[in-house]
Amino acid sequence: MKKLAYLVIGIGGILALLILGENILIPFMYGIILWFLGHTLKNLTYKVPVFKKYLPSWLVSSVIFLVIIMLLSILVKLITTNIDVLIKSYPVYASNVNNIADKINEIFNIDIYQSIFEKLKNYNFSTILQPIADSLSGILSDTVMVLLYALFIVSEETSFTTKLKKLFKTNKDYNKVSLILNKISDSISDYLRLKTLVSILTGVVCYIFLLLMDVEAPFFWALLTFFLNYIPTIGSLIATIFPSIFSLFQFGEFTPFIIILVVLGVIQWLIGNILEPKIMGSTLNISPLASILSLVVWGEIWGITGMLLSIPITVVMVIVFAQFESTKSTAILLSENGDI
Secondary structure, eight states: OHHHHHHHHHHHHHHHHHHHTHHHHHHHHHHHHHHHHHHHHHHHHTTSHHHHHHSOHHHHHHHHHHHHHHHHHHHHHHHHHHHHHHHHTHHHHHHHHHHHHHHHHHHHOOHHHHHHHHHHHTSOTHHHHHHHHHHHHHHHHHHHHHHHHHHHHHHHHHHHHHHHHHHOSSHHHHHHHHHHHHHHHHHHHHHHHHHHHHHHHHHHHHHHHHHHTTOSSHHHHHHHHHHHTTSTTHHHHHHHHHHHHHHHHHHOOHHHHHHHHHHHHHHHHHIIIIIHHHHHTTSSOOOHHHHHHHHHHHHHHHHHHHHHHHHHHHHHHHHHHTTSTTTHHHHHHHSSSSOO
16 A cells, blocks of 8 residues: 555656656757757768768767758748748638638538538638747747757767766676666667658658649648657648648638548558558557557647657657566556567
């Protein structure tokens, strides 16, 4: 009974820390991910013998982070431009919504459809887009903190091994902890690398299709698809529904809406259910049920950020829990096939 009480108190304390420290922990978590990205790019760079021989580690890290900063700046600029285009086109969308409401009323002659679209007629589409544009300034300030965290983590790389050795009295304890950290690093790096490749492919294919369909701001929807692809299950669903509904507002016709909804759904299904499993393989070793539960729990704690980080956090939990007899059963339950 006492152990159960300690467990409940411990879980409650951790949840309180995660929620109250959200403003500090979230940028720090993104800083760790950015470090993983930079570390992966650095390893890829050093696969070229000439670079490994002549370029020092600090120079490669500096160039990689400068490139990442430039790419982030370009992305923010492109997002802002695309959102401005959508906001300025709102009057056209409003008239199309009216046309859609009239068509539905004419075809079905059901009052409930009319009442739904009456609400849509009076709804200002820019109330969704404007806050997104306004929040970009906040994202920029967070980006500065994320970059600072990542840079400080990089600066700690050289001395971390020495500090870790001094923490433990025996080489056996050090080797055990070092092995766990290496497993975590390899698993997260593989996941981020492979998932990013899949997300880029999904975004590019969706961009080309939306461009051919003449949907406005295709880059914005492709970028949204790219980020949502990191959210298990519901991410691909949202990335399919949002552009489809927008096309209904833009064109005021059901035919483009149905085509876009079906084709985007097929793209997401093919990549998510056929291509991605072949690329990812057994990298994660996480139960589908565990991934959904993790998505819900971390989504409640940290919102969208929690959803994006739910899989990497669960991977870390499985690896750490597998090292101790008291938590090994939990790791088995979280794993895909019980093999830890």
